[in-house]
Amino acid sequence: MKLFRYILILFFCLGSLHLYAQDMLRVRQTIDTLTSSYFHGRGYIFEGDTRAANYIRDRYKAAGLQPVGSSYMQEFTLPVNRITETPELQVGNYKLTAGTDFVASARSSSGKGKADVLYLDTLVFSNEAALQKFFAHNFRKKALVYPQKFQKQLWELPLPYLQKLSSAALHIVLQPNGLLTTVAAQAAPLPILEVKQSAWPAGARKLKYKVVSDHTPNYRTQNVIGVIPGAVQPDSFIVYTAHYDHLGGQGKGVYFPGANDNASGTTMLLELAEYYSKPENRSNYSIAFIAFAAEEAGLLGSFHYVNNPLFPLSNIRFLVNLDLLGTGDDGMMVVNGSIHPAEFAQLQTINKKHNYLPQIKMRGKAANSDHYPFSERGVPAFFFYTLGGTTAYHNTNDQARQLPLTKFSEVFRLITDFAAALQGQR
Known part of the structure; x- marks a missing residue:
């Protein structure tokens, strides 16, 4: 009798497991x-x-x-x-790998060519003299490079500075903890590449790039x-x-x-x-x-x-x-x-x-x-x-x-x- 009850219980348990399998x-x-x-x-x-x-x-x-x-x-x-072609980036003599070392920002516009590297002076956010000196640069044919943590502050500067920022050939945003991208509804006024901080060659002065995007x-x-x-x-x-x-x-x-x-x-x-x-x-x-x-x-x-x-x-x-x-x-x-x-x-x-x-x-x-x-x-x-x-x-x-x-x-x-x-x- 006990054996029968055990078999019966086992049968119902197995049935329950099957139900949820x-x-x-x-x-x-x-x-x-x-x-x-x-x-x-x-x-x-x-x-x-x-x-x-x-x-x-x-x-x-x-x-x-x-x-x-x-x-x-x-x-x-x-x-x-949409980024419709795989982006390209060569920094000095180093060719970086798309998807691993860098990606195009979801809101990047199209662009290609060569550019001199211009590193952001982060004193622009706290020192008026540094702000004026940095924005005295000619941004044309420049790749503006800055850490991701300053991106929001940079684009909150007054309009005349934003116009200068937009005149650069492209922006390079250095990501400290790996790449992170999204989907964008609109295109930025210039190409933007996001690069892992660890993949960026220290002291780089020149680069070559290509981005092809399409806004639909x-x-x-x-x-x-x-x-x-x-x-x-x-x-x-x-x-x-x-x-x-x-x-x-x-x-x-x-x-x-x-x-x-x-x-x-x-x-x-x-x-x-x-x-x-x-x-x-x-x-x-x-x-x-x-x-x-x-x-x-x-x-x-x-x-x-x-x-x-x-x-x-x-x-x-x-x-x-x-x-x-x-x-x-x-x-x-x-x-x-x-x-x-x-x-x-x-x-x-x-x-x-x-x-x-x-x-x-x-x-x-x-x-x-x-x-x-x-x-x-x-x-x-x-x-x-x-x-x-x-x-x-x-x-x-x-x-x-x-x-x-x-x-x-x-x-x-x-x-x-x-x-x-x-x-x-x-």
């Missing part, structure tokens, strides 16, 4: 795919964003998700400055949306969101893979779609999955959606935004945790019961990912991101192979348990 091989394959050169950083050159959107749409279809209306795509336009005022991109209708209350929605875009590339020679940011969150979104598509996991509420474009350009995809919702925002019972989910050694942060204390307490209770994560921390409102436009419209929302592990961010080092995925399965189970609790299903 995470296909980590598929997870790795999805992240590898999204970070591959074919998608070229999921940005705005070589159709990287469109290829990624089509891949997500096809995954939705394969899982049996339905479009909202006639299409999975919600198109919109944005202004974007109405670049067309798209959000990707699918839904699984609820079994009991189909007009009520749990919404999962993740931005699939990243920084793209700089010509064919450089691209930013964006493994943690945000192939990890996009993969979690697709894993959740696979889970809820199974009949045994069907939710009482409808589940919507929104993969946003243009988060890196200023949350433009999510702002576009809340201004053009495909179902009433008031029907969203809760939204969970998924971004930077590739680690978890130190637990997870919940943005808006202090805004929705009852739901945060539910999360803590679930986590304590199952010991999914070492800790769940909270913070208040922050405009740091795609939950924010929804929160501002009164939609209850959390933004989850994991803590610890990799520090690669917004550079070429954010690669799939360095992503530990330490607590990916546990975060997945926490999310599905939380959604079930919100609907009274568990």
Whole structure:
């Protein structure tokens, strides 16, 4: 009898494990795919964003998700400055490597040629005589070189000085802690290169450079949306969101893979779609999955959606935004945790019961990912991101192979348990 009871308990335990089983091989394959050169950083050159959107749409279809209306795509336009060729920089006799030693600033304009190096005298910010002496230089055909920490102060000088700064051949911004780039809506008035401080040859006096950029005022991109209708209350929605875009590339020679940011969150979104598509996991509420474009350009995809919702925002019972989910050694942060204390307490209770994560921390409102436009419209929302592990961010080092995925399965189970609790299903 005891043996029978043991076998019965084991059967139910194994059944439970099967219910929650995470296909980590598929997870790795999805992240590898999204970070591959074919998608070229999921940005705005070589159709990287469109290829990624089509891949997500096809995954939705394969899982049996339905479009909202006639299409999975919600198109919109944005202004974007693109670096369309791999930049070049030779300092003295040293040829620096694009993507490793330097990148073009996202807002760089085009330019090429040779220039003499002019180092910023940082006394210009505190000494009037030094200010006048430095700006007495002829900036034409000069490469103005300065540490990143002075960039903001430099561009806050009065207009006559700004005009002199803009007359330089180019600016070189020295980055002390590695390269960090972004997406820019507008172009600067001159070429700007960002160079690792450690890669800059000390005392360099001359350089040669080339930057090719293109400002596109109405670049067309798209959000990707699918839904699984609820079994009991189909007009009520749990919404999962993740931005699939990243920084793209700089010509064919450089691209930013964006493994943690945000192939990890996009993969979690697709894993959740696979889970809820199974009949045994069907939710009482409808589940919507929104993969946003243009988060890196200023949350433009999510702002576009809340201004053009495909179902009433008031029907969203809760939204969970998924971004930077590739680690978890130190637990997870919940943005808006202090805004929705009852739901945060539910999360803590679930986590304590199952010991999914070492800790769940909270913070208040922050405009740091795609939950924010929804929160501002009164939609209850959390933004989850994991803590610890990799520090690669917004550079070429954010690669799939360095992503530990330490607590990916546990975060997945926490999310599905939380959604079930919100609907009274568990």
